[in-house]
Amino acid sequence: MRIDAHQHFWIFDPVRDAWITEKMSAIRRNFLPTDLSFALKENRIDGVIAVQADQSTDETQFLVDLSTMYAMIKGVVGWVDLRSPQVAEQLAYFSQYKIIKGYRHIIEAEADADFLMQPSFLNGIKQLTEYNYTYDLLIAPRHYASTLACVEANPNQQFVLDHMAKPNIRDKAFDTWASFMEKLAAFPNVYCKVSGLAVEAQWPGWELDDFVPYIDHAVATFGKDRLMYGSDWPVSLVAASYAESIAIADHALKGFTPEEQFAFWGGNAAHFYKFKNS
Template sequence: MRIDAHQHFWVYSPEEFDWIGENERVLKRDYLPPALQSELNAQGIDGTVVVQARQSTVETQWLLSLAHEHPLIKGVVGWVDLMSPTLEEQLQRWQSASALKGFRHVIQDESDPNFMLQASFIKGLTLLHQYDYAYDLLIVASQLPQARQLLDKLPQHRIVIDHIAKPDIANGDGFAKWKEHMQSIAEKQNVYCKISGMVTEADHQKWQEEDFIPFMDVVFSAFGPERVMFGSDWPVCQLAATYPEVIQIVERYVARMYPEFSQHIFGLNAERFYRL
């Protein structure tokens, strides 16, 4: 299968999606599976992994209901309070939901840089591992030092870095530090990386395909093509690019640099990581 390993659905409301700014009007509407299906068909994508966009268990249940109705959804990355005293009970109830493959928290928005290093948070991640769930690590580049400390404590967990940890692609600031941290994290064989979310970290109006090459060079060199997976970040990507543009950035790079691993990057790695 060809898999888009990172996309979102929502029914828009200003209250629940207050992270969508005034200049991001393209996102201020409903995005549901039928709207994505034509894009997938045009690009030969067989299915997706849908990732939470709201931090509530209601979101998890809603995404699971979508997965039940729409075969294009091959896996769900939901949300759960990892520090909840009832976490294990919740995970036990979800064991029958075969589409649920993992969880995510929007760590990038936490004001405390050490949020992810709290003992209760790490305990929650350990429970996810015990129940065989993967974890999407959503951080920005400045949080990579804490992420390295976290990953030191979780040597067996299936963890994927979302959006190549959101480096400053538009200006290139901090590239050397981002590269150093990513190389260090990639030494951990249990950690994967999503080539996703790049266009929204670039200049939305003036980006060129060449802008992304140094960043993809780092990711592929560090993690290897066996631990990298493509994700569109649709519909958020539409702030800066169309679905075809997003996939072509990665397809052209892979065709030039890692042609023998195309099936892995666009499917097999996601299947293995999420156990689709």
């Protein structure tokens, strides 16, 4: 199967979803599986990983419920409060739903550069490891150091970096990001999503070649067996159509063999998130 390893569903709430600014007016509405199904079919995508967009257990349950109605959802990355003293109980409750593959916290919104190294948060990561759940890393540059420290402290936890750590493609910034990618990729338990890149470029006005140096560096550091495709739909729609998001990745992977293409477009995601890729 060809898998989109990163996308979202929501019923828009202007208060809860205040992060969707007026500049992002194209996505200030509901987005549900029926809104995505045609784009998946048109682009030969067979399934998706639905990732949390709101930090609540209601969000996790919402995605689980959607998965019972739409076969396109091959896995859910939910949210629980990893800092809570009751995190083990929360994970125990949600463990009844095998569709849940992992969890995420929106670290990029946290002002504390050392958020990932808080003792309470590290305890939450330890609990994820106990349950064999994955963890999606969504970070800002101020979190680079603590991300490396957190990963080093948890060698048995499976991590995946969202959106290639959001490189500043708009301003063609490269060196600091590239150095971080090299350091993070040195940990074999970390995968990387080639996802959401159009939003980090100049929009409108980006060109396919704008992304090539960044994707090339992700390939050079993580290798071809730890990269996976994700659209970040519908957030990506502010800067690119679904087909354009596909084209951004496809344009940079022309040197991949058929086997490497298979791994990038689905095999690696299936291995990481532990679902049957057939």
